[in-house]
Amino acid sequence: MPIQIWIQRSADVLLAGLLTVVVQAELWLATPVDPDEAAPAWLPGGSLLTSVAWLAFTASLVWRRRAPLPVLVLAAIAIAAAPTASLDVHLGATAALMVATYSAGADTRGRSAIVGAAGVALLIGMLLIRAGGAIEEPSDVALPLALLGGPWLAGLAIRERRDRALALEDRAAILEREREEQARAAVADERARIALEMHDIVAHALSVIVVQARGARRALADDPDATRASLTAIEETGSAGLGELRRLLGALSPAPGGSRTIEPGLEALDGLLVQVRQAGLQVEVTRHGQVRPLPSSLDRAAYRIVQEALTNVLAHAQRATTALVGLDYGVAGVAIDIRDDGVLDATTEVEVGLGISGMRARATELGGSIEAGALPGGGYLVRAWLPIPASIP
Numbered sequence: 001m002p003i004q005i006w007i008q009r010s011a012d013v014l015l016a017g018l019l020t021v022v023v024q025a026e027l028w029l030a031t032p033v034d035p036d037e038a039a040p041a042w043l044p045g046g047s048l049l050t051s052v053a054w055l056a057f058t059a060s061l062v063w064r065r066r067a068p069l070p071v072l073v074l075a076a077i078a079i080a081a082a083p084t085a086s087l088d089v090h091l092g093a094t095a096a097l098m099v100a101t102y103s104a105g106a107d108t109r110g111r112s113a114i115v116g117a118a119g120v121a122l123l124i125g126m127l128l129i130r131a132g133g134a135i136e137e138p139s140d141v142a143l144p145l146a147l148l149g150g151p152w153l154a155g156l157a158i159r160e161r162r163d164r165a166l167a168l169e170d171r172a173a174i175l176e177r178e179r180e181e182q183a184r185a186a187v188a189d190e191r192a193r194i195a196l197e198m199h200d201i202v203a204h205a206l207s208v209i210v211v212q213a214r215g216a217r218r219a220l221a222d223d224p225d226a227t228r229a230s231l232t233a234i235e236e237t238g239s240a241g242l243g244e245l246r247r248l249l250g251a252l253s254p255a256p257g258g259s260r261t262i263e264p265g266l267e268a269l270d271g272l273l274v275q276v277r278q279a280g281l282q283v284e285v286t287r288h289g290q291v292r293p294l295p296s297s298l299d300r301a302a303y304r305i306v307q308e309a310l311t312n313v314l315a316h317a318q319r320a321t322t323a324l325v326g327l328d329y330g331v332a333g334v335a336i337d338i339r340d341d342g343v344l345d346a347t348t349e350v351e352v353g354l355g356i357s358g359m360r361a362r363a364t365e366l367g368g369s370i371e372a373g374a375l376p377g378g379g380y381l382v383r384a385w386l387p388i389p390a391s392i393p
Helices: 003-029 047-063 068-080 091-106 111-134 138-219 224-252 266-278 296-316 346-365
Strands: 282-289 322-329 333-340 369-374 380-387
Touching (some): 003 091, 138 346, 224 266, 296 380, 346 380
Parallel strands (some): 282 322
16 A cells, blocks of 8 residues: 555544544533523434534545545435534534545536535535524524535635646656657657668668679789779778768767767768769769758768768669769759669569669658669669658758
């Protein structure tokens, strides 16, 4: 049991016990103001049944939080059996009634709250009816209204405040869960982006290295100069790939006081073309429209799409000798075309498809699209459209 509930229940037991003792003492020891009202004339057994009625009522205050309406019913029975209707004579009984009406306001909701309000009004009416001809001035009416209606209104206000506090706590918990879910989603997105970046970097570098190593092996005996050039290209490509990996890792954990490293964009395209040409693929680039700086995320995506498409040509296209890269700078975005003259077989089409999925993920993230497929006259085409919405950083 939570400590707060244990404290509440213990306090209710002590309060009910104290009021029971006080009320019974008032009933049996106090001298009545009017001897004729020592016990209701219509109640057989007089003071004994009165005592039992009040004992049941005050003892029920132990459950006032969990069952406030049954407590009101017992309160009504106790008032009917009371030796006097005057609240300023029996202070213990008055306190017990105030506790009951407070709980009717604080611990009821919905229809139960309406029934509780009606019950409090019934108790007040019973006191006024019992007083009968004793009501001589407005204060005789105001006293029952204040002593029983006041605690009920206070309980109602406290219940509303408690409900608002619980609603705020629930809202805060919901917001906290949403923040945690957003953080997990952001982490997952970042992991996917890093995996895609590493795939592009490693796949490109290794594809160039494999092609160069294959050429070096073939020319090893007959053409030392070609072998030397291939080995130099392998060294440069490997160094460039390691540099890109370092930049990527540096972006993940920048040095203290430093800033994140900027990832390559289309301004690094010339260096990429040098590596591809060294691998034996002739690449030409054409630019149309107004060449201008692009938003950083779009610039990076465009570079990676060109890099992955050329990597696919090197790694998977048989007998590919040339590739054409077209960049069309429009007002609404950039269109990218990469086509080659190679041929894909059934096994390499699956591997190329895996590379296309990475390009498509980049384009989709920016609201763009990717089309890819074999050309009717031979070769392969990758066409990308990357829009430039104002929200792209």
